[in-house]
Amino acid sequence: MLAVIAVSMTCCNSPESKIESMVEELVKNYLYVPDSYDPIDIRIDSAFTPYDDPEFRQFIVKASKKLEEKNRDLEYCEMEIESDESSMELWEDDWYSRRYYNNAKEDYAEHTAEKEEIVNEINDIKSEIKERMSVSPKFIGYKALHSYRAETNAGYTTIGTVVCIFDKDVTEMVAAYDTEDADYVVFTDFLEKINDGEIDLGI
Numbered sequence: 001m002l003a004v005i006a007v008s009m010t011c012c013n014s015p016e017s018k019i020e021s022m023v024e025e026l027v028k029n030y031l032y033v034p035d036s037y038d039p040i041d042i043r044i045d046s047a048f049t050p051y052d053d054p055e056f057r058q059f060i061v062k063a064s065k066k067l068e069e070k071n072r073d074l075e076y077c078e079m080e081i082e083s084d085e086s087s088m089e090l091w092e093d094d095w096y097s098r099r100y101y102n103n104a105k106e107d108y109a110e111h112t113a114e115k116e117e118i119v120n121e122i123n124d125i126k127s128e129i130k131e132r133m134s135v136s137p138k139f140i141g142y143k144a145l146h147s148y149r150a151e152t153n154a155g156y157t158t159i160g161t162v163v164c165i166f167d168k169d170v171t172e173m174v175a176a177y178d179t180e181d182a183d184y185v186v187f188t189d190f191l192e193k194i195n196d197g198e199i200d201l202g203i
Helices: 002-012 017-028 054-091 095-133 182-195
Strands: 038-048 140-150 156-168 171-178
Touching: 002 038, 017 038, 017 140, 017 171, 038 156, 054 095, 054 171, 054 182, 171 182
Parallel strands: none
Antiparallel strands: 038 140, 140 156, 156 171
């Protein structure tokens, strides 16, 4: 009997059991109707740097948003340069409108310098992303992908999914993400675009 009790206690205190318990507690704390919690599936695996590192995720989200902003700036700047070139061509041979040509030429020089600065900033962002993604994998703990059903505040049953990261000893949950959260979507979409070649980090 003592042997059976010992085995049971060991099972209850296993990393998997602790993770399942901590995930369930987390989810219930955020549900409108905690008693409606109905677990569907939980997958537990080892967590490694860089991709499972919460700090890396935060960096990627910020970097991807900054990169998107700079690409918009670049697109606008290129449109301005094209407009400046058209104006210069229009007024180049007209002696009476030389002032307009000179103004367009000054704007062209300003926008060209601005474009160069933006391109450098984009390359710096890409370079740092590439550097951080090139870090050798290092075991940092465990991760759990958990799906569940629960009732909303409107009384409908919905399915949710969370990703949780734990330390090596499973003493604490270091991060948790709802897969529907905007930043989580930004992170996953950005990495997919890199893998699909839509974003080229080669500089």
